[in-house]
Amino acid sequence: MAELRFTKEHEWVRIEGDVGTCGITDYAQSQLGDVVFVELPAVGRKVARGGDAAVVESVKAASEVYAPVSGEVVAVNEGLPDNPAQVNQSPMEDGWFMKIRLSDAAELTAMMDEAGYKAYLATLS
């Protein structure tokens, strides 16, 4: 059973075993608007929770995508840079960014689950 966790910076991570698939949330993509460029990290790169991991750009602005968990990048969504609109169309599925092998599973306990993230979004409007 995959475990879904969220950050206050609107990234999500879906945990299967010791690997987390990461992306940005539907709220994040709707705030960004049309995504026109995605830059993904190199496979093998070590990332720290909350540190820069990827870049997403709309027509108007560039935004950093932070690593929701610490670990090593073990895969990236190779097709995404050629089809960045997937971030808008399918932020939680086809529009995933990278898979990170977790170095500290304890980080997950401090993160929001889906209900917690929905409650957090409600405080933003």
Place this chain on the structure above:
Amino acid sequence: MADADHDALRVTPLHALHRELGAKMVPFAGYDMPVQYPQGVLGEHNHTRAAAGLFDVSHMGQVRLDGAGAAAALETLVPADIAGLAVGRTRYTQFTDVSGGILDDLMVTNAGDHLFLVVNAACKAQDIAHMRAGLGAVALTELADRALLALQGPLAATVMGRLAPEATAMKFMSFGAARLGGIPVWLTRSGYTGEDGFEISVAAADAEALARLLLAQPEVKPIGLGARDSLRLEAGLCLYGHDIDTGTSPVEADLVWSIQKRRRAEGGFPGAARIQAELAHGPSRKRVGILPDGKAPAREHTDIMDAAGRRIGTITSGGFGPTAGGPVAMGYVEAAFAAPGTQVQLLVRGVPRPARVATMPFAPHRYFRG
């Protein structure tokens, strides 16, 4: 200047309509303005290039100058030939300062018995004070009771032909009065997108009715400031405060075309000594188009470097060009690097990325020249 305080934001006569249309509103130059509608920046950009987009630019300043000496007086503040501007014609120019920098850029129309000026929203209070101090006996009236709409795109003339057929004969950078659905307007065949189109000055009280009439035309959709920026960037047009400011001269900014021959020779405008010297000997740096080789957009303030890694300039506007199909930018480089095709590097997120100096516009101008 722009006031960041939301409570102090001003609104245009179309504010309620923007909200009704579902616009996302942002503070811009002291006004609460639509940055995009539900269609989104990409769709709005493409719609303007394919059909016709309606922009609310009522935040801009509209000013009339009256008096026999108005043209001669205005020439003491701008480098364009205003005395030689024919009735019914419009010219782009700049207010220059004593050191040849640009205080604002503006449009000047000879409306027959007066001059009609359109200036930038963020600069309008300063521009008006500057003119009141510098224009002597010329009577200046701020037309604060008028809204300004822009109808832009290849089908703008189709729309106008339905509402005011005589307007379709107007040529680029010409001016005339008309009625649209019975509403009296002043039309200028101009815009800020590189497309054919009209800027429409209308009494504030009539603005919403006019906007609804235009939006009821099947070709027309509302367009926000987001697409306005990507459209003007592809068209190679300067955004005041970014691509031009008091630190840039019109010659550096590659706006020499806007300084007519008589004024180049005679001078007589603020900063003429520097500007004439740059016209004679060339500026030390120049505004150019920049095309990144890859897909990564280079934003404002990105450093431009030569092949050896020496900093030779800065990006002043940059982003993704939907019509160009990739990243586009403009910026200033040392004059030796200004030739189209020159290889440069852009430092984006700490990584040097190859790019080339390119001719602008990035999307062809499609003005109606008759």
